[in-house]
Amino acid sequence: MKRGPFTDLEIQVTEKIKEEFEKFKYRMLSKSRKKIFAGSGKINFYSCIYEYFMYAEDIETAHLKACLKCPDVTGELYRIYLKYEYLNYHRMAEIEELLDVLQREQEEQKQGGQVKFHEEDYD
Secondary structure, three states, rough: OOOOOOOOOHHHHHHHHHHHHHHHHHHHHOOOHOOOOOOOHHHHHHHHHHHHHHOOOOOOOOHHHHHHHOOHHHHHHHHHHHHHOOOOOOOOHHHHHHHHHHHHHHHHHHOOOOOOOHHHHOO
């Protein structure tokens, strides 16, 4: 069951996440059974991120704003998850930690460091 009501900012981010998730599902389902099976970890990651944004209460405004800055939020979170060994995504608190890192990287990027993401690198 969805929680509600959403703020305007939450609506923008959840719509973005829904769209990304649908595109991801379409791309995954167009692959062979072997590749789908090999991508099961990524499928689980995308599903957990999707569920977080649909069901979490009181998502920090800073996290929502950081998400809106990303052309592909879930893909960027997946890149961060792969980059930092200590991160996980199965619990809400772990996803919040991923969002903290996303926000921190964006702040560092603003100050001069650049983080580049190409989803093809993580398929």
